[in-house]
Amino acid sequence: MPRSFLILFFFIGFSFGVAPKGPWDGFNLAPSSKVVRPIAVKKTQGTVTSSSKLLGNETNSFATIEGESWITLDFGGEVGGIVSLTLGPNSPNASLSLAFTESPLFIGPISDDSVVPTASNSYDGALALPSPLPTGTWTMPPERQRGGFRYLTISSTSQEAVIVGNISAMITFMPHWEDLRAYTGYFYAPGEDLLTKAWYSGAYTVQTDTIPVNAGRQPSSPPGTWLNNATIGFHSPILVDGAKRDRTVWPGDMNIAVPTEFVSTFDLMPARNGLEILFSEMEPGTGRLPYSGKRPAINAGYVSDAYHAHTLIGVHTYWLYSGDLDWVQTVWANYSQAVGYLAGRVDESGLLDVLGTNDWGRVGATGHNAPANALYNRVLNTATELANALNETSVAAIWAQNATIHKQHFNDLLWDDAAGLYRDNETTTLHPEDGNSFAILYNLTLNDTQAQRISEGLTGNWNELGPVTPELADTIAPFVAGFELQAHFVANEDDRALELIRRTWGYMLTTNLSVQSTLLEGFTTNGSLLYRSADGYNFDAAYTSHAHGWSTGATSALTFYVLGLTVTSPQGKTWQVAPHPGQLNAVEGGFTTGLGWFGVKWSVTSGNHTITLNLDIPEGTSGTVIIPGTNGRILSMDGTEINRSNGIMENIPGGKHVVVGIMQ
Ligand SMILES: *[C@@H]1O[C@H](CO)[C@@H](O)[C@H](O)[C@H]1NC(C)=O
Ligand SMILES: *[C@@H]1O[C@H](CO)[C@@H](O)[C@H](O)[C@H]1NC(C)=O
Ligand SMILES: *[C@@H]1O[C@H](CO)[C@@H](O)[C@H](O)[C@H]1NC(C)=O
Ligand SMILES: *[C@@H]1O[C@H](CO)[C@@H](O)[C@H](O)[C@H]1NC(C)=O
Ligand SMILES: *[C@@H]1O[C@H](CO)[C@@H](O)[C@H](O)[C@H]1NC(C)=O
Ligand SMILES: *[C@@H]1O[C@H](CO)[C@@H](O)[C@H](O)[C@H]1NC(C)=O
Ligand SMILES: *[C@@H]1O[C@H](CO)[C@@H](O)[C@H](O)[C@H]1NC(C)=O
Ligand SMILES: *[C@@H]1O[C@H](CO)[C@@H](O)[C@H](O)[C@H]1NC(C)=O
Ligand SMILES: *[C@@H]1O[C@H](CO)[C@@H](O)[C@H](O)[C@H]1NC(C)=O
Ligand SMILES: *[C@@H]1O[C@H](CO)[C@@H](O)[C@H](O)[C@H]1NC(C)=O
Ligand SMILES: *[C@@H]1O[C@H](CO)[C@@H](O)[C@H](O)[C@H]1NC(C)=O
Numbered sequence: 001m002p003r004s005f006l007i008l009f010f011f012i013g014f015s016f017g018v019a020p021k022g023p024w025d026g027f028n029l030a031p032s033s034k035v036v037r038p039i040a041v042k043k044t045q046g047t048v049t050s051s052s053k054l055l056g057n058e059t060n061s062f063a064t065i066e067g068e069s070w071i072t073l074d075f076g077g078e079v080g081g082i083v084s085l086t087l088g089p090n091s092p093n094a095s096l097s098l099a100f101t102e103s104p105l106f107i108g109p110i111s112d113d114s115v116v117p118t119a120s121n122s123y124d125g126a127l128a129l130p131s132p133l134p135t136g137t138w139t140m141p142p143e144r145q146r147g148g149f150r151y152l153t154i155s156s157t158s159q160e161a162v163i164v165g166n167i168s169a170m171i172t173f174m175p176h177w178e179d180l181r182a183y184t185g186y187f188y189a190p191g192e193d194l195l196t197k198a199w200y201s202g203a204y205t206v207q208t209d210t211i212p213v214n215a216g217r218q219p220s221s222p223p224g225t226w227l228n229n230a231t232i233g234f235h236s237p238i239l240v241d242g243a244k245r246d247r248t249v250w251p252g253d254m255n256i257a258v259p260t261e262f263v264s265t266f267d268l269m270p271a272r273n274g275l276e277i278l279f280s281e282m283e284p285g286t287g288r289l290p291y292s293g294k295r296p297a298i299n300a301g302y303v304s305d306a307y308h309a310h311t312l313i314g315v316h317t318y319w320l321y322s323g324d325l326d327w328v329q330t331v332w333a334n335y336s337q338a339v340g341y342l343a344g345r346v347d348e349s350g351l352l353d354v355l356g357t358n359d360w361g362r363v364g365a366t367g368h369n370a371p372a373n374a375l376y377n378r379v380l381n382t383a384t385e386l387a388n389a390l391n392e393t394s395v396a397a398i399w400a401q402n403a404t405i406h407k408q409h410f411n412d413l414l415w416d417d418a419a420g421l422y423r424d425n426e427t428t429t430l431h432p433e434d435g436n437s438f439a440i441l442y443n444l445t446l447n448d449t450q451a452q453r454i455s456e457g458l459t460g461n462w463n464e465l466g467p468v469t470p471e472l473a474d475t476i477a478p479f480v481a482g483f484e485l486q487a488h489f490v491a492n493e494d495d496r497a498l499e500l501i502r503r504t505w506g507y508m509l510t511t512n513l514s515v516q517s518t519l520l521e522g523f524t525t526n527g528s529l530l531y532r533s534a535d536g537y538n539f540d541a542a543y544t545s546h547a548h549g550w551s552t553g554a555t556s557a558l559t560f561y562v563l564g565l566t567v568t569s570p571q572g573k574t575w576q577v578a579p580h581p582g583q584l585n586a587v588e589g590g591f592t593t594g595l596g597w598f599g600v601k602w603s604v605t606s607g608n609h610t611i612t613l614n615l616d617i618p619e620g621t622s623g624t625v626i627i628p629g630t631n632g633r634i635l636s637m638d639g640t641e642i643n644r645s646n647g648i649m650e651n652i653p654g655g656k657h658v659v660v661g662i663m664q
């Protein structure tokens with residue numbers, strides 16, 4: 001069978017594996033129809049009569065917006081796409097315009113910003129309908145679609161009244177899915193609604209970031225307009241950073257968003273299409289990978305060693321989840337050259353000396369920068385695994401050895417034993433959130449005690465909304481917090497990790513500055529939207545995205561750590577169940593891969609520390625169960641007494657099993 005056939009088969013196969021139904025479906029934020037309608041009037045200015053005719057299923061009746069009046073409609077949560085409306089017979093001098101916003105802070109006749117950040121919050125302007133107004137149904141030109149909004153303001157911009165009704169938006173994200181709610185995975189923590197909500201908000205956020213390849217943002221639209229008709233890759237759909245903006249492929253963001261895709265929709269093709277464009281744009285000769293995917297009129301540049309590393313790590317992630325080694329082979333020559341580029345940046349100190357200093361927005365990513373080096377170490381370990389899968393054993397051996405040597409240098413030069421944290425480089429006293437989180441997550445630490453000290457040290461940055469990152473002034477960065485969250489679980493500080501979800505994700509999901517559905521790109525120490533104000537975003541709070549895939553780290557962390565289910569070889573041919581329950585009593589969930597349904601359900605009897613795990617795993621696989629706690633014990637499997645004193649049971653074949661253990 002030709003490869004393209006296999007892939008088609010492979011991806012179509014995925015959509016059959018829908019997660020079981022249950023109370024968790026009530027948390028699913030994806031709309032049940034691709035045509036969505038406003039559910040409430042948020043605000044009116046001036047005189048609007050029969051405004052309720054603009055809501056819900058009232059498709060055949062009209063409201064009247066008097067001259068120079070406006071009305072703001074609420075879609076109930078984040079949506080994105082192409083608006084249609086029906087106009088009655090109107091005066092030839094009547095005029096109408098549309099404006100969109102995610103945050104209610106920017107409700108009014110002018111949209112929030114998506115093209116260029118301007119301190120006046122007014123770059124994008126409004127979309128004027130043709131003049132004179134047509135009669136009958138009118139639909140926005142597709143290039144003017146709005147990728148992310150919750151509120152739509154309809155303004156009569158002359159002194160004439162306008163008769164209008166039948167407002168709807170055709171959703172353009174997830175163009176390849178008929179039923180947006182047909183998730184292949186689920187997560188449910190009974191009585192812990194915030195955790196379940198965090199999981200589903202992340203899943204929906206990444207759906208809003210999965211867009212047609214020809215609907216990327218044009219970064220050079222003139223003031224007072226916006227255009228989302230840039231072609232940003234070769235194949236559709238494609239995974240981008242955010243729904244409203246940048247609508248561009250960003251590899252760092254994918255390091256969080258792709259695991260979210262895996263556990264919720266198993267929709268990996270958009271990620272592969274993103275990686276494809278990044279490799280195709282490798283700089284000839286040097287092997288440097290671009291900072292972001294193709295951005296018309298803006299040369300993304302070869303300016304970020306950290307994002308270069310994220311792209312390489314992304315190849316391993318995609319392979320681990322999909323098993324698609326054929327695709328890895330198509331980029332292998334460029335991939336190897338790109339690993340070589342990073343190796344060539346290693347100087348006599350044994351650490352990588354950063355050349356491309358751009359990163360997620362943080363400052364100070366120069367010299368022997370800790371996060372860039374931790375990412376490089378992860379590149380070496382994942383490259384080793386990929387090379388072994390391709391039988392490239394000699395280069396695998398060199399990469400593995402280089403990883404070991406580099407890890408030693410990382411500890412020798414960057415570990416600050418007095419602080420119990422890694423420094424950002426050997427000449428600073430700054431202990432970064434990103435570098436320390438990566439160090440635990442990517443196993444740069446030498447022992448568990450060290451990881452626990454770092455985990456504790458990181459809480460020194462916390463306020464009531466989460467970690468105030470030391471590497472960028474006045475910022476809480478949910479992207480980085482997503483890595484920190486995983487690091488606390490790896491350090492077995494489960495309650496600390498759950499507390500981080502409650503603070504940072506709890507804030508994003510409840511603040512009335514945002515959309516209470518999808519997740520914010522970032523915010524300031526006091527929770528305002530002035531994210532990165534002094535760092536490129538020009539004090540334009542209207543520019544901040546409210547649906548950013550990089551902020552969805554809680555989704556995969558809840559599946560991989562709290563539920564405890566991970567794949568340890570492609571598609572879960574081998575797997576592991578190692579719950580991190582903290583104070584929780586019961587959790588269930590699972591995901592689908594090309595091998596079938598992987599389900600786990602566990603509950604804890606706190607009085608005697610018993611944990612009971614129910615597994616439902618595809619036949620033909622095998623895996624390991626690890627009972628939580630340093631002295632966990634396994635008591636029985638499928639009713640047979642076992643008494644495994646190290647709490648670890650290996651080589652469990654696929655199928656349905658009940659494992660009982662004691663957590664200590
Ligand atoms: C329209 O929506 C209202 C309120 O949700 C409902 O009572 C009514 O039955 C709906 N009408 C139609 C025709 O679906
Ligand atoms: C309502 O709008 C839809 C397009 O969204 C259109 O197909 C339909 O004909 C309109 N209905 C009326 C009564 O105008
Ligand atoms: C439209 O506006 C023009 C200029 O203000 C005016 O001369 C004309 O009478 C108006 N037409 C209608 C139908 O109101
Ligand atoms: C959010 O809530 C606060 C406190 O209740 C209130 O002062 C503020 O006006 C609200 N903001 C928005 C945008 O609704
Ligand atoms: C995008 O839309 C604008 C405005 O309609 C048009 O001028 C431009 O040619 C379009 N670009 C592409 C790539 O289709
Ligand atoms: C590898 O990179 C070169 C540019 O250096 C590019 O022309 C080529 O298309 C890339 N190959 C793939 C498979 O992306
Ligand atoms: C070391 O890190 C600090 C903090 O990030 C940064 O300000 C400084 O420029 C870095 N020094 C070197 C030599 O890269
Ligand atoms: C690697 O070698 C094994 C054993 O010889 C073989 O089964 C497998 O097909 C090879 N894989 C690749 C990608 O060449
Ligand atoms: C291994 O590391 C050394 C020292 O940094 C470097 O010169 C060499 O190119 C690396 N090898 C590979 C295959 O990356
Ligand atoms: C972490 O690295 C150590 C060597 O420093 C190794 O023994 C251990 O297996 C690694 N842990 C994981 C989870 O890869
Ligand atoms: C763990 O690693 C730290 C940092 O290198 C070291 O100081 C400490 O002695 C180690 N602890 C143990 C128990 O090996």
Ligand SMILES: *[C@@H]1O[C@H](CO)[C@@H](O)[C@H](O)[C@H]1NC(C)=O
Nearest residue numbers: 605607608609610635661662
């Ligand atoms: C733990 O307590 C539960 C509820 O009381 C009981 O059903 C279970 O048998 C106990 N398990 C052990 C190992 O004692």
